[in-house]
Amino acid sequence: MKIVFIINPVAGNGNALKKWSHFKNTISFPYEMVLTHFPGDATNLVKSIKESGEKALIIGFGGDGTLREIIAGAAGAEQLMIGSIAAGSGNDFGRGFCSFEDAVEIEKFLKQPITTKEDVGEFHNGETYQFVSSSGIGFDAEISFLVNRSNLKKWLNKINAGKLVYLLYVIKMLVRPKKFSLIVEHNGQKQIYEDVWLATVSNQPYFGGGMKISPNSKTDDGLLELTVVHRISRLKLLLVFGTVFTGSHTRFKEVIQKSGAEFRLTVDDSIFRHVDGDYAGETPKDETVSYAVSKKYWYAVNIRKKEEIK
Numbered sequence: 001m002k003i004v005f006i007i008n009p010v011a012g013n014g015n016a017l018k019k020w021s022h023f024k025n026t027i028s029f030p031y032e033m034v035l036t037h038f039p040g041d042a043t044n045l046v047k048s049i050k051e052s053g054e055k056a057l058i059i060g061f062g063g064d065g066t067l068r069e070i071i072a073g074a075a076g077a078e079q080l081m082i083g084s085i086a087a088g089s090g091n092d093f094g095r096g097f098c099s100f101e102d103a104v105e106i107e108k109f110l111k112q113p114i115t116t117k118e119d120v121g122e123f124h125n126g127e128t129y130q131f132v133s134s135s136g137i138g139f140d141a142e143i144s145f146l147v148n149r150s151n152l153k154k155w156l157n158k159i160n161a162g163k164l165v166y167l168l169y170v171i172k173m174l175v176r177p178k179k180f181s182l183i184v185e186h187n188g189q190k191q192i193y194e195d196v197w198l199a200t201v202s203n204q205p206y207f208g209g210g211m212k213i214s215p216n217s218k219t220d221d222g223l224l225e226l227t228v229v230h231r232i233s234r235l236k237l238l239l240v241f242g243t244v245f246t247g248s249h250t251r252f253k254e255v256i257q258k259s260g261a262e263f264r265l266t267v268d269d270s271i272f273r274h275v276d277g278d279y280a281g282e283t284p285k286d287e288t289v290s291y292a293v294s295k296k297y298w299y300a301v302n303i304r305k306k307e308e309i310k
């Protein structure tokens, strides 16, 4: 079996490359490494490994966007195992799935490779978008968009305070929110929510660098969870924001959670959208977008017992 590291040199605002330059000196097994050159490159790289039919352990060296692209390329291939070394900014992938700590852990895994068959979410809107952790519209997506293109993020990352930037944009957005009406079609029922701040569809609990937005999500149950936050005052939203790190925000009546294999969402305005924290355009006004579990699975490295991961 070949081992391929895919390194996103811009992940973690360039810290991934620095981390790799140290990490590679600790590897004592044969491997291949490849750098990504542009957004979407990781998907193409993995697709070409998939087409070769060769058995491989692919280790994403980056953040959530890198892992999403790798898994989009690997989905459906039984001969590919996917692992990661957290080298991005938020690194929620490693909170919901297994992530290698160091080269020694990879070596241990290679002696007895155990994998878990995992879900991937997808939605269609002109093209198909895959998401591994979550995809959302509204407040959170607009913040992701602003955070990711922020010079402040780069500067704060240099002093290891990158997470602060998220909080700063939450405050900025509270002053000028763009709320919307949302129609949710789910399990044969249709519900309308007014004054919606955000709607997020999750495959795993974590989002936004450690926020437990969807505490009941499981990565291999064939289900996705929808979280809607609506009809809430700015002050209470801040309170809810403070509880999302522990997952206790779900007790507020303004936070709706539903579980299912498919959600059809329609909004009354053009609203910012993200996939795994990366900007993914705007969801169109009055056009229904279906979010569902893909028919294709992927195989995650399982370096602990399943009970310990969940």
Ligand SMILES: Nc1ncnc2c1ncn2[C@@H]1O[C@H](COP(=O)(O)OP(=O)(O)OP(=O)(O)O)[C@@H](O)[C@H]1O
Residues within 6 Å of the ligand: 008, 009, 010, 011, 012, 013, 036, 037, 038, 039, 040, 041, 062, 063, 064, 065, 066, 067, 069, 087, 088, 089, 090, 091, 092, 276, 277, 278
């Ligand atoms: N060579 C490259 N140049 C520019 N962008 C790239 C390149 N390679 C990959 N990308 C893009 O970089 C984006 C950001 O990467 P990634 O999400 O892994 O890091 P991050 O944003 O720092 O971490 P996190 O998502 O965990 O906060 C990815 O969505 C990917 O499309």
